[in-house]
Amino acid sequence: MAELIIMGSAFAIASAAADNSHLVLRGDNETYLIDCAGRPVPRLKSIGVDCADLSGIIVTHFHPDHTYGLSILLMDMWLLGRKHPLKIYGYKACIDKVAALMALYDPHLWPGMYAIEYVAITETPNAALLNSDEFEITTTPVEHMIPCMALRIVTKATGHVTTYSADTQPCQTVIDLADNADLLVHEATGVGLGHTSPRQAGEVAQKAGAKALILTHYDVHHPDPERMLAEAKTAFAGDVQLAYDFMRISLG
Ligand SMILES: [Zn+2]
Numbered sequence: 224m225a226e227l228i229i230m231g232s233a234f235a236i237a238s239a240a241a242d243n244s245h246l247v248l249r250g251d252n253e254t255y256l257i258d259c260a261g262r263p264v265p266r267l268k269s270i271g272v273d274c275a276d277l278s279g280i281i282v283t284h285f286h287p288d289h290t291y292g293l294s295i296l297l298m299d300m301w302l303l304g305r306k307h308p309l310k311i312y313g314y315k316a317c318i319d320k321v322a323a324l325m326a327l328y329d330p331h332l333w334p335g336m337y338a339i340e341y342v343a344i345t346e347t348p349n350a351a352l353l354n355s356d357e358f359e360i361t362t363t364p365v366e367h368m369i370p371c372m373a374l375r376i377v378t379k380a381t382g383h384v385t386t387y388s389a390d391t392q393p394c395q396t397v398i399d400l401a402d403n404a405d406l407l408v409h410e411a412t413g414v415g416l417g418h419t420s421p422r423q424a425g426e427v428a429q430k431a432g433a434k435a436l437i438l439t440h441y442d443v444h445h446p447d448p449e450r451m452l453a454e455a456k457t458a459f460a461g462d463v464q465l466a467y468d469f470m471r472i473s474l475g
Pocket residue numbers: 284286367390
């Protein structure tokens with residue numbers, strides 16, 4: 224059974240209980256990491272994921288709170304014995320910077336380092352990211368401060384559709400991508416440049432006709448998290464939940 228695991232639910236300012244954004248998409252035989260913040264290696268191990276064996280990494284955009292765990296993850300995958308190539312997917316502007324960042328660590332000096340293949344995704348609506356045995360993932364550009372992609376994930380075994388907004392202000396491309404989705408995972412940082420409030424996330428889910436909404440990438444220091452839920456519920460008639468670290472969501 225495929226599942227999505229919220230590895231970090233915090234916006235850019237993490238807390239002791241909530242890490243910055245990263246998610247695991249897990250099928251029977253494939254495991255993808257979406258964004259890579261925090262301390263991915265021990266946290267992946269704690270949910271039973273062999274990080275050396277990840278099927279691929281998707282990077283939505285090159286902001287620190289979505290990427291700062293990458294360098295230690297890639298190094299530890301080597302130390303843990305990975306030999307086969309690793310694909311890192313993202314927009315060209317993003318993966319060029321990931322590659323430049325990694326180059327500073329001179330990984331060519333690490334004996335037996337596996338190959339990293341950077342896969343540049345077309346920056347247009349409904350662009351294909353991957354089509355594997357278990358998942359079909361398409362992307363669309365969203366409205367953030369830098370190039371950033373939302374994801375639509377179809378679980379082939381069940382037909383379940385999940386959309387993840389990544390970081391964005393409310394935008395039509397996410398509404399289109401989340402059209403009739405079983406689940407929309409939407410950021411809820413708050414009103415501001417390139418971001419969305421809980422109520423606005425509810426409006427996006429309602430316009431898309433999504434069946435359920437999970438708010439993530441929100442202010443984990445908020446004194447009254449229930450208020451964020453209530454705000455989203457004023458705009459969205461479906462089920463709304465607040466993400467928390469290690470939340471597991473069945474995709475079937
Ligand atoms: Zn961002």
